[in-house]
Amino acid sequence: MRIFDAIWAFRYKGTVVDGLHQALFGSSLTTYGWIWLIVGVILILSGIFIMTSKSIQGEIARWVGVVAAAIAAITAITWLPYYPIWALVYAGLSLAVIYALTAHFDEPAEHSRRERVS
Numbered sequence: 001m002r003i004f005d006a007i008w009a010f011r012y013k014g015t016v017v018d019g020l021h022q023a024l025f026g027s028s029l030t031t032y033g034w035i036w037l038i039v040g041v042i043l044i045l046s047g048i049f050i051m052t053s054k055s056i057q058g059e060i061a062r063w064v065g066v067v068a069a070a071i072a073a074i075t076a077i078t079w080l081p082y083y084p085i086w087a088l089v090y091a092g093l094s095l096a097v098i099y100a101l102t103a104h105f106d107e108p109a110e111h112s113r114r115e116r117v118s
Contacts (some may be wrong), residue, residue, distance in 0.1 A: 002040035009033030
């Protein structure tokens with residue numbers, strides 16, 4: 001999602017919302033595009049570590065994902081007045097990611113498969 005945000009920020013040619021003139025990282029959408037692109041790459045790398053490693057790297061990557069999804073959910077709410085549908089979809093996906101990264105993560109695959117069969 002952050003990479004889509006970055007692409008949008010790089011390509012957007014319309015007027016910028018007035019509140020962006022007092023924003024944390026300035027009024028340029030290009031700056032936000034670069035920030036979102038870097039965050040997107042970090043999150044993709046975290047996802048790769050989660051899928052390939054059950055060691056400490058996977059655990060750290062999982063918590064990077066949880067924190068990033070929580071921040072995404074909170075910041076999505078701030079966009080609610082401007083883009084209500086997009087903000088709700090974004091917040092919902094963020095909550096789904098948090099659930100996926102925290103629920104039953106430490107259970108071995110064999111154990112959960114046996115429970116479903118019973």
